[in-house]
Amino acid sequence: MLGIVYFLGLILSAFGLAYLLPIGCSLATGDGLWPQFLLAAGITVAAGAALAAATFRYRRELKARDGFLLVTLGWVLLAASATLPLLLTLPGLSFTRAFFETMSGLTTTGSTVLDGLDALPPSINFWRQSLIWLGGLAVIVVAVGVTPLLGVGGMQLSKPEAPGPVKDEKLAPRITETARSLWLVYALLTLGGILALRVCGMTWFDAICHAFSAVSLGGFSTHDASIGYFHSAAVEFVLIVLMLISALNFARHFAALRRLSLKPYRHDPELKAIAVLLAASVVFIAGLLTWNGVYPTFDTSLRYAAFNVVSMATTTGWVTVGKSGFAGWPVFAPIWMLFLSGITCSTGSAGSGTKMFRTLVLARQAGRELKLLVHPSAMAPVRVGGRPVPERAADAVLAFVFLYFMTVSLLTFAMLLTGMHFGDSFRVVVASINNTAYGLPGHTVWNLHALTPPQTWICTAAMLLGRLEIFSVIVLFTRTFWRK
Numbered sequence: 001m002l003g004i005v006y007f008l009g010l011i012l013s014a015f016g017l018a019y020l021l022p023i024g025c026s027l028a029t030g031d032g033l034w035p036q037f038l039l040a041a042g043i044t045v046a047a048g049a050a051l052a053a054a055t056f057r058y059r060r061e062l063k064a065r066d067g068f069l070l071v072t073l074g075w076v077l078l079a080a081s082a083t084l085p086l087l088l089t090l091p092g093l094s095f096t097r098a099f100f101e102t103m104s105g106l107t108t109t110g111s112t113v114l115d116g117l118d119a120l121p122p123s124i125n126f127w128r129q130s131l132i133w134l135g136g137l138a139v140i141v142v143a144v145g146v147t148p149l150l151g152v153g154g155m156q157l158s159k160p161e162a163p164g165p166v167k168d169e170k171l172a173p174r175i176t177e178t179a180r181s182l183w184l185v186y187a188l189l190t191l192g193g194i195l196a197l198r199v200c201g202m203t204w205f206d207a208i209c210h211a212f213s214a215v216s217l218g219g220f221s222t223h224d225a226s227i228g229y230f231h232s233a234a235v236e237f238v239l240i241v242l243m244l245i246s247a248l249n250f251a252r253h254f255a256a257l258r259r260l261s262l263k264p265y266r267h268d269p270e271l272k273a274i275a276v277l278l279a280a281s282v283v284f285i286a287g288l289l290t291w292n293g294v295y296p297t298f299d300t301s302l303r304y305a306a307f308n309v310v311s312m313a314t315t316t317g318w319v320t321v322g323k324s325g326f327a328g329w330p331v332f333a334p335i336w337m338l339f340l341s342g343i344t345c346s347t348g349s350a351g352s353g354t355k356m357f358r359t360l361v362l363a364r365q366a367g368r369e370l371k372l373l374v375h376p377s378a379m380a381p382v383r384v385g386g387r388p389v390p391e392r393a394a395d396a397v398l399a400f401v402f403l404y405f406m407t408v409s410l411l412t413f414a415m416l417l418t419g420m421h422f423g424d425s426f427r428v429v430v431a432s433i434n435n436t437a438y439g440l441p442g443h444t445v446w447n448l449h450a451l452t453p454p455q456t457w458i459c460t461a462a463m464l465l466g467r468l469e470i471f472s473v474i475v476l477f478t479r480t481f482w483r484k
Helices: 003-028 033-053 066-089 095-106 122-150 166-167 175-199 203-217 231-248 250-259 269-291 298-311 332-340 356-372 389-417 424-432 454-468 472-479
Strands: none
Touching: 003 066, 003 122, 033 066, 033 122, 033 332, 066 095, 066 122, 066 356, 066 454, 066 472, 095 122, 095 454, 122 175, 122 203, 175 203, 175 231, 203 231, 231 298, 269 298, 269 332, 269 356, 298 332, 332 424, 356 389, 389 424, 389 454, 389 472, 424 454, 454 472
């Protein structure tokens, strides 16, 4: 355990460098908050160095199962550390709400408990966006470079013994090289997004902030009205493109960039399924909005449906419907979009939920069982993308989905104990565990400032569980993990 604390100290010290981003923003905008960020950075670096120094003699080479503890405690520790600037600059903000806000950022959820985003100091808004951007990068590196070594989560199907389509996207034999490759793709996509949004009319500040959120599928905004604030079809189009790209496997992006070819995408079963599902959903919901008279023409309905469906399905959570949210939409539409947030994103992306690969495996497994009912002696291996999925991988998918639904059920019951209505309890838990933004009726769509402290902690736990794909957290509470 002390050996893990040593690495946590190193991670915390390194995290202190992240404060350079809001310090630079504060100096550039003149909001006067750079001393608070500098103080927070000093506390963070000092605390990390003290932890590392106190446990230096216990350092050792980490084992695979140490990764579970390191990743979970690391996410909690960084979220706790990141609250310092908020507590130092926002009077009256409790630690509970500050921790929710930073956990929402680092898990790329995008829900907020803060009101008046338009009036927040620029450096505070930029700190929130920086957390979501760094969290998205960490998620991708863990999903593609670390999780396969631990054997859990969305990329567990990419282990050497799994001949599934994800296996071909192994980037490098060393995690450091893999992280560097992913950082390159992530940075280039972010830079492209910033420039495109600036061309579309955003200020440099808004362009940087919203590109950070789009690439990480986070959904934080600098405005209470979210993307509806800009009233720009061009901005919406650019963000749709960024969200769709970020919802795909970043390992494939790197392979395509390295080869200067689109071939890595052609045989991607997740990409095909995502494209068909989103296209059908956008057209259907646009037709539904037109039929119900929500918007006067199909073209207008298509614009609103396209952005909001893609945003919710990719777990980003931005909206263009204003503070009233989806109150004027047929109830089918927001519930369907919440459902999509659980299955749409690819493995190896910044998105969350059960992921499209698991959905495809379950669908193939169901088809196989139906076939075996008619032909019990038939040889019917589960195939995804034309390749057989090992029984062990299929069993892991079933186990994950069981834990996913049990976690949603238990957290919903916990919400009910706090007095929240069932519909709101279920929706806010599903949104939190899928790491997509959601708000209570009567409030901004992704604002949860009406939550009580117990409800806030339940949502915070759901965000962490969803981001670390449940397995990585729940395994820490088993006897097997702690038995030598």
